[in-house]
Amino acid sequence: MMQGIDRIPDSAxxxxxxxxxxxxxxxxxxxxxxxxxxxxxxxxxxxxxxxQSSNSSANFRRLSVIWDDFQYVITVSNHRVFVCKRxxxxxx
Amino acid sequence: MEKPLDRHLEELMSTPGVTGVxxxxxxxxxxxxxxxxxxxxxxLFSSIAQQAAQLHPxxxxxxxxxxxxxxxxxxxxxxxxxxxxxxxxxx
Numbered sequence: 001m002m003q004g005i006d007r008i009p010d011s012a013x014x015x016x017x018x019x020x021x022x023x024x025x026x027x028x029x030x031x032x033x034x035x036x037x038x039x040x041x042x043x044x045x046x047x048x049x050x051x052q053s054s055n056s057s058a059n060f061r062r063l064s065v066i067w068d069d070f071q072y073v074i075t076v077s078n079h080r081v082f083v084c085k086r087x088x089x090x091x092x
Numbered sequence: 093m094e095k096p097l098d099r100h101l102e103e104l105m106s107t108p109g110v111t112g113v114x115x116x117x118x119x120x121x122x123x124x125x126x127x128x129x130x131x132x133x134x135x136l137f138s139s140i141a142q143q144a145a146q147l148h149p150x151x152x153x154x155x156x157x158x159x160x161x162x163x164x165x166x167x168x169x170x171x172x173x174x175x176x177x178x179x180x181x182x183x
Binding site for chain 1: 133137158159161
């Protein structure tokens with residue numbers, strides 16, 4: 001069910017949701033964060049609308065929301081929305 | 093009045109990989125567009141940028157939103173009440 005999202009090395013938290021927004025699993029910083037799950041779901045739906053409205057055959061691959069010190073990476077697969085909160089790779 | 097904005101858009105369009113640019117205000121009104129970017133999507137771009145900023149409203153900076161497909165990507169950022177969407181091809 002989790003598809004290994006809880007084992008991503010630099011993950012600070014994760015949420016797995018159904019298409020209707022119901023949280024299937026969560027952990028780390030995002031554990032039991034229903035408010036964040038709802039906002040992330042809204043963002044995902046808006047993003048998918050962009051692709052639908054552009055009449056292109058492009059398939060949704062990934063949505064990233066990037067701040068200086070962390071980012072949310074969102075993907076959709078098998079009727080599930082997977083969200084991972086990640087810290088960026090340290091710059092040498 | 094629009095010349096500085098047009099000049100910035102031309103500059104962006106000359107960047108390798110950039111295929112289109114759309115600028116929208118906070119209400120989704122399209123301020124300028126060039127290339128493949130659809131003017132009709134300006135409302136969605138503005139909504140996405142605002143929704144992304146709502147994830148962490150205490151943050152001093154607005155996030156960059158990157159929407160990737162198997163062929164291209166759209167980069168979104170809100171700055172000074174203007175949302176800019178940049179369409180890029182995947183290199």
